[in-house]
Amino acid sequence: MLQLFYAPVCPFAQRARALLEHLEFPYVPRLVDLEQRDPELLQLSPTGLVPLLMEDGLEGLSGGPFVLYESAVIAEFLIERAAWQDAYPGGLALRYQQRLAMKRFDDLLVPLHYRSMRDPSSLSEADIAEIQVEVARLAELVELLGGHHENALAFHVAPFWARMSWMGAHAPMLSLLVESDIVRFWMDRCLEVPAIRRTLPDRDQTVQNYLKKLAGEPRNG
Numbered sequence: 672m673l674q675l676f677y678a679p680v681c682p683f684a685q686r687a688r689a690l691l692e693h694l695e696f697p698y699v700p701r702l703v704d705l706e707q708r709d710p711e712l713l714q715l716s717p718t719g720l721v722p723l724l725m726e727d728g729l730e731g732l733s734g735g736p737f738v739l740y741e742s743a744v745i746a747e748f749l750i751e752r753a754a755w756q757d758a759y760p761g762g763l764a765l766r767y768q769q770r771l772a773m774k775r776f777d778d779l780l781v782p783l784h785y786r787s788m789r790d791p792s793s794l795s796e797a798d799i800a801e802i803q804v805e806v807a808r809l810a811e812l813v814e815l816l817g818g819h820h821e822n823a824l825a826f827h828v829a830p831f832w833a834r835m836s837w838m839g840a841h842a843p844m845l846s847l848l849v850e851s852d853i854v855r856f857w858m859d860r861c862l863e864v865p866a867i868r869r870t871l872p873d874r875d876q877t878v879q880n881y882l883k884k885l886a887g888e889p890r891n892g
């Protein structure tokens with residue numbers, strides 16, 4: 672049986688939870704309080720982060736339980752296990768452009784999003800130019816996919832898009848993403864996928880959490 676350690680507020684964890692639901696895997700949800708260091712999670716994962724997926728029907732390393740952490744890896748595991756054919760629509764080139772966009776989303780856009788929420792003035796001209804290149808590539812990709820929005824790329828970005836749009840003016844990255852109508856409309860449609868919509872956290876509580884966290888953090892910390 673699969674078990675998922677998650678926190679509703681966490682967009683990375685939502686990726687895994689929404690995929691579990693979309694692909695109709697039976698699983699045990701294990702709610703984690705991010706304010707407390709969960710001893711079981713810390714024992715299972717070297718990062719101590721959510722999401723963490725555990726499967727007691729598979730063998731882990733060193734005779735331990737089979738665990739996966741890192742949302743992108745968990746997503747690949749679930750996609751492969753469900754043999755989800757539509758996860759990456761298109762031919763070879765298009766499939767790998769989607770994977771590349773997902774990697775750039777995590778490596779570039781997500782860190783800059785968090786950093787710019789903490790300190791909007793930290794976004795340099797070079798950062799903005801880099802973001803704009805990725806947004807333009809994403810728009811092109813969405814067009815090539817004919818707007819298809821029930822795929823791995825959608826589950827990857829939609830949890831962040833929801834939270835970012837809820838944060839409004841507190842999320843400087845938002846204004847760069849909405850420069851592309853194609854990207855904005857597509858991301859809004861991704862939020863209509865039932866498993867993504869169902870696994871969204873409470874909006875007001877999430878915004879309050881972020882604001883509290885931002886107020887408590889040093890601006891360049």
Ligand SMILES: N[C@@H](CCC(=O)N[C@@H](CS)C(=O)NCC(=O)O)C(=O)O
Binds near residue numbers: 741
């Ligand atoms: N790269 C990781 C990031 C996961 C992550 O940052 N999770 C955060 C919540 S959104 C967490 O568990 N934070 C708990 C902590 O820092 O103690 C992934 O993709 O799964």
